[in-house]
Every structure is written in C-alpha cells, then in structure tokens.
Amino acid sequence: MAVDDNFREIVWTVIMSIPPGKVMSYGQVARLAGYPSHARMVGGILKKLPAKSKIPWYRVVNAQGKISFPVDSAAYLRQRQQLEDDGVAFRGDKILPAMFVDY
DNA sequence: ACGTTGACCTTCG
DNA sequence: TCGAAGGCCAACG
Numbered sequence A: 001m002a003v004d005d006n007f008r009e010i011v012w013t014v015i016m017s018i019p020p021g022k023v024m025s026y027g028q029v030a031r032l033a034g035y036p037s038h039a040r041m042v043g044g045i046l047k048k049l050p051a052k053s054k055i056p057w058y059r060v061v062n063a064q065g066k067i068s069f070p071v072d073s074a075a076y077l078r079q080r081q082q083l084e085d086d087g088v089a090f091r092g093d094k095i096l097p098a099m100f101v102d103y
Numbered sequence B: 001a002c003g004t005t006g007a008c009c010t011t012c013g
Numbered sequence C: 001t002c003g004a005a006g007g008c009c010a011a012c013g
Helices: A003-016 A026-033 A039-048 A074-086
Strands: none
Touching (some): A003 A026, A026 A039
16 A cells, blocks of 8 residues: 555545635645645645546645636636635635634 | 656745 | 745656
8 A cells, every 4th residue: 555545545535525615725735634744745636636526626725825826827717716606705816814724 | 866847835034 | 915945745857
C-alpha cells in the first residue's frame, strides 16, 4: 500500500466532507489528510481529477481566500459560479474568512 | 541524476 | 493591505 495512494484517497474524503456553503484551503486539506507540508500536492491531485468526478473540488481555495486561477480564465469563472451557487459569500475576488470550515 | 514547475503557505517590511 | 522572499516537496523533462 503506497503512501501516495492513501494520500490521494484521504484528500478526496476530506474534500467530500466539506459542508455546502463552506470552503477549505489546500493547506488545511493537506493537514487534515495527515500530510501538513503537502499543500501543493493537493493542488496536483485536483488538477488530475476527471471532469465528471463528483468531488466538490471547487470548495478548495488558497489560504488567502482567493481562487487559484487567473481572474480572467474560464476556470476561474467556472469555480466562482459553483461557489456562489453553493452560497459562498465573496467580497470582491476574496472569500470571506467566515466561509472557511473551522477545525 | 538534476533543474524546473506548480490549482501552496507563512513571515516580513 | 500588498508584494517579495523563503520554504516546501512530489512530478516532469
């Protein structure tokens, strides 16, 4: 059982546990998964995620409360739309600190 | 084998 | 509040 496979699974589980209307940072996900220094790897996993996956990847943003895509990209708009549909409140391009799931 | 890259984080000024 | 700088670590070419 390779550690990497576990990591990927745990990350999925953690992300799926994020309640609707809330968000979590990459670092937070990594910590809860048991790999505190693997924030970047979380991003790597999400990037590889199949488009039809039911995992709510859009609920994962960076620690500054911003979407990790260029504001002019289609991906940015897509993620932002999903979040707003989910009830996540923005102030400008940043997500309010209160929207993060507390742990 | 080695330098570069990246859906990151934290500290500092 | 904002940007630069350093730290981090697996994946890639």
